[in-house]
Amino acid sequence: AQKVTQAQTEISVVEKEDVTLDCVYETRDTTYYLFWYKQPPSGELVFLIRRNSFDEQNEISGRYSWNFQKSTSSFNFTITASQVVDSAVYFCALSRSGGYNKLIFGAGTRLAVHP
Amino acid sequence: ETGVTQTPRHLVMGMTNKKSLKCEQHLGHNAMYWYKQSAKKPLELMFVYSLEERVENNSVPSRFSPECPNSSHLFLHLHTLQPEDSALYLCASSPDTGTHYGYTFGSGTRLTVV
Numbered sequence: 001a002q003k004v005t006q007a008q009t010e011i012s013v014v015e016k017e018d019v020t021l022d023c024v025y026e027t028r029d030t031t032y033y034l035f036w037y038k039q040p041p042s043g044e045l046v047f048l049i050r051r052n053s054f055d056e057q058n059e060i061s062g063r064y065s066w067n068f069q070k071s072t073s074s075f076n077f078t079i080t081a082s083q084v085v086d087s088a089v090y091f092c093a094l095s096r097s098g099g100y101n102k103l104i105f106g107a108g109t110r111l112a113v114h115p
Numbered sequence: 116e117t118g119v120t121q122t123p124r125h126l127v128m129g130m131t132n133k134k135s136l137k138c139e140q141h142l143g144h145n146a147m148y149w150y151k152q153s154a155k156k157p158l159e160l161m162f163v164y165s166l167e168e169r170v171e172n173n174s175v176p177s178r179f180s181p182e183c184p185n186s187s188h189l190f191l192h193l194h195t196l197q198p199e200d201s202a203l204y205l206c207a208s209s210p211d212t213g214t215h216y217g218y219t220f221g222s223g224t225r226l227t228v229v
Contacts, residue, residue, distance in 0.1 A: 004157075033215055035217050037217075037220075042222055043203060043205075043222040043223040043225070044119075044205075044220045044221055044222040044223065045205065045207075045218070045220040046220075047217045047218070047219070050215070050217050052215065091158070095215075102160055102163065102171070103158075103160070103217075103218065105157050105158040106157060107155075107156070107157045108157070
């Protein structure tokens with residue numbers, strides 16, 4: 001069975017702090033895709049990144065970086081020098097290769113960045 | 116404005132009412148989805164449509180009835196709902212149902228059943 005676990009329910013930081021959001025996944029597939037989405041107070045989920053299971057290179061996009069480690073089935077997300085606008089709920093998701101595009105989401109981590 | 120538009124943004128309905136949620140996408144995508152987001156629970160996939168054909172019904176009660184008249188529009192018809200159906204209902208689309216695509220989400224409809 002496929003499962004995504006985001007153990008951190010809520011995180012509170014002060015602006016300019018670095019913060020890491022954890023994501024651990026379970027799958028028996030050898031080919032799969034991992035995603036991160038951001039849900040601001042407005043409600044829509046905003047796509048941040050997609051990573052396939054064969055690409056373990058870490059990725060950096062501005063203040064955002066992602067650390068994918070197959071050995072520990074983790075796909076962690078780090079925000080460097082956090083800002084108030086980063087306050088949102090962040091979801092990690094898993095999708096299998098083949099079949100219908102069915103994303104399995106974690107429960108989400110609510111990040112509050114205080115000035 | 117996102118490529119996926121949902122209306123209404125907020126809806127309050129009684130348990131005996133009938134209402135519909137609307138989703139529209141202008142991205143040229145062929146697959147559309149309904150998700151339910153309840154407090155303290157993970158996002159739950161409800162329905163998947165591919166080229167107007169329902170390809171998945173994730174054990175959703177019959178009081179939720181989806182309709183996809185064309186690849187740009189998706190409806191969720193609601194009738195005789197229960198208070199526990201109160202949630203944020205999110206519509207999403209993707210180019211097709213291939214799993215390497217992420218979704219584009221709408222802003223959701225916040226539904227309250229009284």
